[in-house]
Amino acid sequence: MIKSLPLLLLFLSGLSLTAGCFHFGKNAKPKENPAIAAELEESFRQRWIEKRAIELGTKGMAPDLARAQAIEEFKTKYNFPAPTAR
Numbered sequence: 001m002i003k004s005l006p007l008l009l010l011f012l013s014g015l016s017l018t019a020g021c022f023h024f025g026k027n028a029k030p031k032e033n034p035a036i037a038a039e040l041e042e043s044f045r046q047r048w049i050e051k052r053a054i055e056l057g058t059k060g061m062a063p064d065l066a067r068a069q070a071i072e073e074f075k076t077k078y079n080f081p082a083p084t085a086r
Contacts, residue, residue, distance in 0.1 A: 041080060045074060045078075045080060048070075048074055048078075049067065049070045049071055049074055050070075052066075052069075052070035052073060052074070053066040053067040053069075053070040054066075056069055056070060
C-alpha cells in the first residue's frame with residue numbers, strides 16, 4: 001500500500017494537469033461552401049477555354065471552331081461536370 005500511494009498520487013497529479021488540455025483544442029474546420037467551389041470551378045473553366053481558344057486562333061483556326069475545340073479539350077483534360085444553369 002505504501003509503495004502504491006506515491007504512484008497513485010503521481011498519476012492523479014498528472015491527470016489533473018493534462019485533463020484540461022482537451023477542452024482547448026482547435027475548433028472544427030468550417031464546412032466548405034459548395035457555391036464558392038462551383039464559382040471557382042466555373043471561373044477556371046471559362047479562363048482556360050478563353051486562353052486555349054486564343055492559342056488556337058493564333059495558329060489560324062476560326063474563332064468559333066477554336067472555342068469549340070477548346071471546350072472539348074477542357075472536357076477531356078479536366079473531366080469537370082457541366083456548368084449548371086443559374
